[in-house]
Amino acid sequence: AQSVTQLDSHVSVSEGTPVLLRCNYSSSYSPSLFWYVQHPNKGLQLLLKYTSAATLVKGINGFEAEFKKSETSFHLTKPSAHMSDAAEYFCVVSDWKAAGNKLTFGGGTRVLVKP
């Protein structure tokens, strides 16, 4: 079975400061890992994904995440927060041996960006 834990339900940062969103996963096999972002009253949009290639993954809007198998983590970072980064972020795991593309979502981290 696979599972995802997002360690912070809310994160508050000041504009221009770094953002760190923490994610730990559990998977029996070799997972694919994703970060999706959801702006208020919108659908989800892919930020980045890890599919067993490079462990440091770069995504859109300056975000990146590092896959650390030994720590079962996939934390999302951005060097400098922008007001437009205020949104909810979901860490997602998909186990390649599971039947089909069954995504398991974390509970989400809501990011507040202060001016």
Add this chain to the structure above:
Amino acid sequence: NAGVTQTPKFQVLKTGQSMTLQCAQDMNHNSMYWYRQDPGMGLRLIYYSASEGTTDKGEVPNGYNVSRLNKREFSLRLESAAPSQTSVYFCASTAADSPWETQYFGPGTRLLVL
């Protein structure tokens, strides 16, 4: 190119009423999915269709039925709505039903069951 579209955007139902949520994609994707989103729980898979003509249960299928009408359209039906089905419903699609494929999401349908 609209991507994934959902109708309606909002709906209020009384307990026991039925309704169908519609989803369509114009990306020629093979696989489609229905999720519900509840506060603090992320998204949970209700039903999915790996390819046209097939449907399977996800994590929370009770109280729902689906129809893969054709390659473009995948509908979700609530036969007898209950307050526990108050949620935001998202449809998604992927080119293929494999774990590394990106899912593309619609804008969601907000459902309130009184």
